[in-house]
Amino acid sequence: MTLIHQALLFDSPSVFLAAAVPFVTEGVRRGDTVLAVTSAEHEELLREHLDGVAERITFLPASGWFDSPGRTLNAHHRRIDELPGTTGILRVLGEPVWAGLDPLETSEWGRYESVMNVALAGARAWLMCGYDSRTLPTAIVDDARRTHPALTVGTRSEVSAAYADPVHYYAERNAPLLPRPAQGVERLPHFVDMGPVRQFVAVHAIRLGVPADRLDDFTLAVNEIATNAVRHGAGHGEVRIWATGRRVVCEITDSGHATDNFLGFLRADPHAGHGHGLWIARQICDLLEMRTGESGTTVRLHMRRVL
CATH class of the missing domain: 3.30.565.10 (Histidine kinase-like ATPase, C-terminal domain)
Structure with missing residues (x-):
């Protein structure tokens, strides 16, 4: 297979679980390498609904995984390189950390989400990226539709009509650099x-x-x-x-x-x-x-x- 990169858009715990639980449990059943890189709240929620398969999933804190765009991209590469055999894939249920970011950080993480479609294009990987519309700004949720070729809402999956070619998206992010400080340089x-x-x-x-x-x-x-x-x-x-x-x-x-x-x-x-x-x-x-x-x-x- 080649990369599947989809955004999971949700506005309640039940909508999150409706997509996340089948995604990770199917991966366990297939023998895939399954990572759940979520908030502490959603890790607890998942463990309550995984019916004994939680021990076969690697849970990682989102704050550590989504540390910087370059390191996160390379973390995916490393996990893909370590896949056993020739049939299993890497499945990552992730929740990028948007809280507390400044405008530059927000822009660069959007760039990362788009570039992933090129950097991992031929990889044996399925990435499901969670976006909680209850807590995230509308602009970030809307941008997820532009950086992910596929969308999932509950049990419904669809092609994203708003998906932007990564070349064009990357160019959009290349606004002039902010001026240097007037002093202290x-x-x-x-x-x-x-x-x-x-x-x-x-x-x-x-x-x-x-x-x-x-x-x-x-x-x-x-x-x-x-x-x-x-x-x-x-x-x-x-x-x-x-x-x-x-x-x-x-x-x-x-x-x-x-x-x-x-x-x-x-x-x-x-x-x-x-x-x-x-x-x-x-x-x-x-x-x-x-x-x-x-x-x-x-x-x-x-x-x-x-x-």
Whole structure:
């Protein structure tokens, strides 16, 4: 089979259960690998209605699974890679965590939902993503119809008439980057090798709020993007770093122009000698923004701050 990606739209516990219980129990019966990545409330509800098969389902907290778009995408890849045999599939009943997100995070998680249709297109996976219209803003529920080819409401499944081509959806999310702050921006105006870049990050990242145990990872991510800037730009680039209320942002700019779609969202061939930098950076960082055009390329790497 190839990927099935559907949104479960519900407005009550009974509607949620009407779709979720058959989905996971059929997976258990078929010998699939079944994950339930839901709220604590819905995990408890499911366990009450699974008639003895709960122990054959892996329950995971949604807050840990839906941690960052890049890491969540890679978590799906890892589980698919680990599938036993050639017939079973990965079934994920998931509830993306939308509460408490700022506009940028909300936009990037929408992008993730759309890109999944391309990144996992040939995978042995069936993803059912829950959207609770009682608690979620209408705009997020409406957007689910655009990012999921299939919809389920209770026991009724249908093709989503509002589904948007991921290429077009991705382009819609590429609005101009927010302006840099007027103050508090540190700048490395010119680099041609990675030593000064790594030193620049080491000097400023902890002071701005990057957790000490994530400094090495953050430095690695910046190094990967800066290396791309040198290799694919004009042989040099520029780095800036600053803090927002929630995150530390490191921005790398160069004069190169990338032409691929879904930059850093599609896993590179592990045997390829190049093409891994953006993918690695997306795994490490909490958010990654990228804009590219004839005037050059800008990548912003976001890491949550210690507050």
